[in-house]
Amino acid sequence: MSDTATIELPAGILDYTDTGGSGPTVVLVHGLAMDGTVWRYVVDELSETHRVVVPTLPLGSHLRPMRPDADLSPAGMAALLGDFLDALDLHEVTLVQNDVATGMLLAVSDAPAVARIARLVLVSVEAFDNFPPGLPGRTVWLAAKLPGGVNAAVQPLRIAALRRLPLAYGLLSRRTVPRPVTDGWVRPLVHSPEARRDLTAYLRGARRGQLQEAAARASGFDRPVLVVWGADDRVMPLAHGRRLSALFPRGSFLEIPDSRTLIPEDQPTPLAAAVRDFIAAPGSGTPTPER
Template identity: 30%
Template sequence: MKPQDVHETVIDGARICWRERGSGPCVVLVHGSPISSWSFRLVLSELSDRFRVVAPDLPGFGRSDKPNDGLGFTSISVLLSGFLREVAGDAYALLGHDWGGPIALAAANPEAVTDLILANTTFRPDFAPPRYWLPFTAPYSGEALVVSADLFGRGLPLLLSAARQDRELVDEYRRSTVARGARRTMLRLERQEGWAEVTSTARAWIAERRPRTLLLWGDPDPYFRSDELTWLRKEIPWAELCRLPGGGHFPQEDAPRAFARGLRGFLLRGAASMERSRTLV
């Protein structure tokens, strides 16, 4: 992306960087772990002819500040909330991927969210990771694997199939894990620090506001398995579903064109519906 597409601001003393392209209705894309806003580079290109697309690097990731002690769900969502008020304004479509889902939901002003898109994520209060993931969260082994050994950064090609063929992609994401504060943030998220607070906030406003919603789901996902999609469809029964075969846990990287098409179609249908409503008033 062009250097002029990358911006930065300071929210409550923390520097937050973001990528932005296009003009029109605002769409905010919130990434998960251990990646950054760079994962949405193709989506920004695909949507920028019709929308103003904003993709922040969450605090602790990418080019944003990475406090040495790391950040949990609550701290990140508070900073993102300030960012949304300053940069996104009072009306935006909101997409959250992976841990970016509950963070975005907790950070958003419910009255500002015009459309909601959830991609391979969950905000189920009793969510627990697969058993094979437990060494990454357990005392001592979590610090050793995630913080000291930087296994998430070094093992990215195992997590993300696109990274096996793209050296530039690996190098870009490694910037998110080099700082020790970034790795501590990843560990605190894997340990779900602040989970009860953000999921409670998310469930409350979604049930009350019933936003127009799309579940944009990469298959198969070894982390957020089919049980999470089943739960989301029960929790948000009015949501549309767009499945992305071969998309895996990171569909914006492993099935980027299908991901962008699904998102674009949903947003354009919403825009057309709003326009029809205006003409009838």
């Protein structure tokens, strides 16, 4: 991974990494209670030929708290991602999202930043009625409804062995995420009240029906979309991936064997190859005009 930089957005200061270079721009977006290091292997695979930008969104594992009045609901998080693309003045972006639906919510929105997206890659993401997704998502979502609930839910993550439980990260990958990586994910969660405050704001802003509404708007995003799903996913139903790809006018679907939700951890080389081929495919290089 490249050295971490910062950028000031309306919601607050965001950390990100940027490999630089003149190749096609790829923006990799992580999920809940993790940071950009989930993409470290994919960054290594793509960085020689692509500019790879990886923001750390305020989803619990971030080091810089957002402004107290920031809108950190799922829709607000999508707007924050759009502000990030605008602030870096990125163009013809291949936006790659894993786990949460932030990238999809941005792509189907009316935000001006949508014009910056040339292609969208959805990698085992929450969709339809699977929101919050699976056992770990619903557990922390319910905890957020109670005063101090998120704090109580995350404190056991101090113990590395407990991170592999189904209520934590255990269902998300077939392979154990290295402890130094998960140490970085959980440290803000267990030590920073502000990080927990931001995560709680996101969870309390999540509402049922939001992703059905996003799916209904998918036909309006007429740029190439690749939906990639782990064949052994225990959190995001495989049928959702196929159904999601069919909603986009230029959608396609790829199933990756021997992987669960965190395909960047389980199968980073096939995933990077799929992104590389998707970008290079004939007809995938020109976004539609700005809405």
